Amino acid sequence: MYTTIHDLPDHQAIEPTRIEGFFDELLQSHENEIDEIVANSQARPSWDNLMLSLEALDVALNDAWAPISHLNSVVSNPDLRAAHDNSIKKITAYETRIGQSRPLYDAVRQLTEKTTFAALNPSQQKMVTDSLKAFQRNGVALNETDRKRFQELRAKLTELSSQFANNVLDATDAWTKHVTDIALLEGIPAPSVAVAKETAQRRDLAGYLLTLDMACYASTMTHCRNRALREEMYEAYATRASDQGPSAGEYDNSHIVVEMLNARTELAELVGFDNFAEYSIDPKMATSANEVKVFLDGLVSRAAPQARQEIERMREFARTEWGIDELEPWDLSFLTERMRESLYDVADAELKPYFPLNVVERGMFEVVGALFDVEIAAKDAPAAWHDDVRYFEITRRGETIARFYLDAFAREKKRGGAWMADCRSRRSIGNEMALPVAYLTCNFTPPTKGQPSLLTHTEVVTLFHEFGHGLHHMLTQQKYATLAGINGVEWDAVELPSQFMENWCWQEASLRKISSHFETGEALPKELLHRLIAAKNLNSGMAMLRQLEFGLLDIELHTQLKDFDPIATMRSIRSRTGMMPHKDYDRMPLGFGHIFAGGYAAGYYSYLWAEVLSADAFAAFEEEGLQNPQTSERFLREILEVGSSVKAIDMFKKFRGRAPQNDALLRHAGIQN
Ligand SMILES: [Zn+2]
Structure with missing residues (x-):
């Protein structure tokens, strides 16, 4: 012991x-x-x-x-x-x-x-x-010569990748739109307009300055009623770092991506792989590029029919409600949002009162406690870095098995977003056992005098997601740190526990535990939940198809061996998947940072891959009972506890009794085919 x-x-x-x-x-x-x-x-x-x-x-x-x-x-x-x-x-x-x-x-x-x-x-x-x-x-x-070449290629790729990123950054910064007439911005939410105003002021301009910065771009494309402005901005965005559009040729990534694809191919071949996709996939859960293609194609054939219906419905909506005869790419986000408003009308302001942080937290610990036979209790935070930080111990039948810090609120000098980080990994040292410790970080709105910290439903989902990573890290039973928790888990399987936990935010039974109106004490009404689910799934076929296009483009480019032409590859994929409007000037691949400047080369599929795993795992609970102790015990033993001591596919099969299937993901997304 x-x-x-x-x-x-x-x-x-x-x-x-x-x-x-x-x-x-x-x-x-x-x-x-x-x-x-x-x-x-x-x-x-x-x-x-x-x-x-x-x-x-x-x-x-x-x-x-x-x-x-x-x-x-x-x-x-x-x-x-x-x-x-x-x-x-x-x-x-x-x-x-x-x-x-x-x-x-x-x-x-x-x-x-x-x-x-x-x-x-x-x-x-x-x-x-x-x-x-x-x-x-x-x-x-490798032998000396090949090894030297390998290192050269690596260095070259690092260099090219940073040139790629700089071009995208410069092209993004190069475009601005100065607006003096606020009427042009009609529809854009006030906080985004305020940012545009500050941006203008910083450059000594009157009025408002729109930029291609993600927040500004997304807000304009989703909300701006002025169609011409949306079009102008869309063109600037879709042609960044290319030979087209407002800064044509200035920050052109055309040659850089081809050079990168060539260098990646050579590098993969040096260490014995057929192409870069096989090299990238080798340490992952997927077994081959072909398996990934089959996976993506399978989802295309399931999502496409529904996407076709959705786009027809959107065309109708565009014609009757907005007088738009020809649907264009710059209408899609805008119209989806307008349809969401007119059909389901769920505003954050309506939801937030039901989700005070302390209620969500207590409810989440209760859900987790019942599932995985643990208790979670707050203790005094030892040597914390800020007064907001809280500290918890996880015990099982009286024995402490893990600990974590929770730093929940946004404040200055704190990085945005939410994440789980490893503070200590579980491992044995001689006959001693070091317990896992996690840092959970979020950026929720702090409480004010008369009001507790209230979360949007999206933030509730985020908390469950990060806590899922935390459980993976903390409930592990491995005694080598290298294999413990998330350490060494295949990259395309590591989101399984986190996305799995998100499911509890959409279930009536668990919502009764995690929601309670801060004034009336009422749980989230059923009717509101149903609207919320419908709003989530609006145009989900189109959204999935878009992800599939990215995934297919990525895997196609990294299985080709020469004569790379990313734009032609993109077009040929769209001709297979396509029903969405596109423009000839579209140069999306030249700004595709995930695969040319991020870690996602031949890995973009993993977003959907992990969603299939987590949805299918949750479906076991739907089939066997959400509170079925045998199911949750099996999830704990076969998935949460094993770390990377077994291959992800084996772990999944042990839990599910079969290989993963994509039906549950499609069903959860409201895709009916
Ligand atoms: Zn995650």
């Missing part, structure tokens, strides 16, 4: 001026230790002297770095940021060196020798295989 380690970072004792020196020393001592590990294991590498020793170094680095990275996100200041930025460069360089170390690779490879490997348990075997794969993907196993 293990004794529990209770140490937590002392967030108040962190001094920005000492951070860099601390990490310099730590990294140096790690490098020395790695030399020793290699030397010791050269004669006879073993699980203990190699894998466990390496993991101990990882854990030490993560334990030290997690609070720094966290504080920099939530209570940043210039000194902390500088220390953070300088240190992370050194840490990245250190990790790159380790990841490319031939002696380490050779040592790990010796563990795959027959009798040695057979003596390891399945979790240990997976850790060894995963580690070897990672080395090979880094080109470590």
Whole structure:
């Protein structure tokens, strides 16, 4: 049996001026230790002297770095940021060196020798295989010449990717629209208009300045009644960083993306893959590019018929309500929103009173407690970084199994959005067990004098989502940090628990627990819930088709081997999926940051892939009973507890009794075919 380690970072004792020196020393001592590990294991590498020793170094680095990275996100200041930025460069360089170390690779490879490997348990075997794969993907196993070429291609891709991003950024900044007559902005919500006014003031202009900044663009396209203005803005956006539109040729990414696709193909071939998609997919849950294509095509054939009906309905609505005869791309968001208003009329203001944060939180803990046999209780927050921070312990039958911090409210110097981060991973050290600890961060509206913090329904969903990541991290039963919680989980499966948890925000039974009007105490009325669901699913076929177009474009481009022409590829996909209006000047691929400047190359499909997994997992509860203890126990044991000790597909099959199917996702999205 293990004794529990209770140490937590002392967030108040962190001094920005000492951070860099601390990490310099730590990294140096790690490098020395790695030399020793290699030397010791050269004669006879073993699980203990190699894998466990390496993991101990990882854990030490993560334990030290997690609070720094966290504080920099939530209570940043210039000194902390500088220390953070300088240190992370050194840490990245250190990790790159380790990841490319031939002696380490050779040592790990010796563990795959027959009798040695057979003596390891399945979790240990997976850790060894995963580690070897990672080395090979880094080109470590190549001969000297190829290895050099591999590193060149990597460096080139990093460079091209940053040029790509800069072009998109510059093209985005290059376009502005100065508006002096507020009547032109009719329909745009007041807060967005206020931002446009501030933007104008900052540049010493009267009136309003519209930009292609995402918030401004989305708000205008969704709400601005002036169709000509929407068209102008749409054209500017759809032609960013291309040979078309208002800044044609100035920030053109046409050649950069082709160069990137060529370099990626060469890189993948060097390490033995047929194309870049296969290289990208190899460590993921999907097994091949072909499987991904079949997956996406399958969804196209299911979503397209409904999308066709939706667009017909929208054409009708456009004609009768707005006098628009020919539907154009710049009408789609606008009309969807108008249809939503006229059909379902659910405003945030109507919903928020039902969701005071303390009620949502208590209800969520109750739902989770009943599902996974745990209790969640607030404790005094030890050494927290801000007065808003609260701290909780998760216990099972009296025994503490995990802990987390919750920093719920928006404030200055805090990064926007919501996320879960790892503070401590679960792992055993000798006969001691370190418990997992999570940071949960949100940006909800703080309470005011007369009113508690009230959440929109979207924010409630966000809280459940992040808590799902948290549960994955905290309810794990793995004893190696490398395999614990979300660590090492296939990239396209890691959203399963988080998206799974979102489902409880749409169920009547759980809504009774998580909603209570802050003045009347009434739970969210059934009728309002039904309107909310209908509003969510309005034009869901069209929305899914759009995601599918992105996914198909990504996978097509990364399975081709030469003569890349992203625009032609986009058009051919649209001719297959297409019923939506498009313009000849559309150069979307040249601004497709997810795949050319983000981590999503040959991975865009994962959004829908993970949704299929989470919807199908939730469908097991729908079939067997939402409160069926056997189902939730199975979800806990086969999914939440296993971390990356088993492959995602095996874990899913064990829970579901079969491979994933996409019916539940389509049904939840209101797609009927
Ligand atoms: Zn997530």
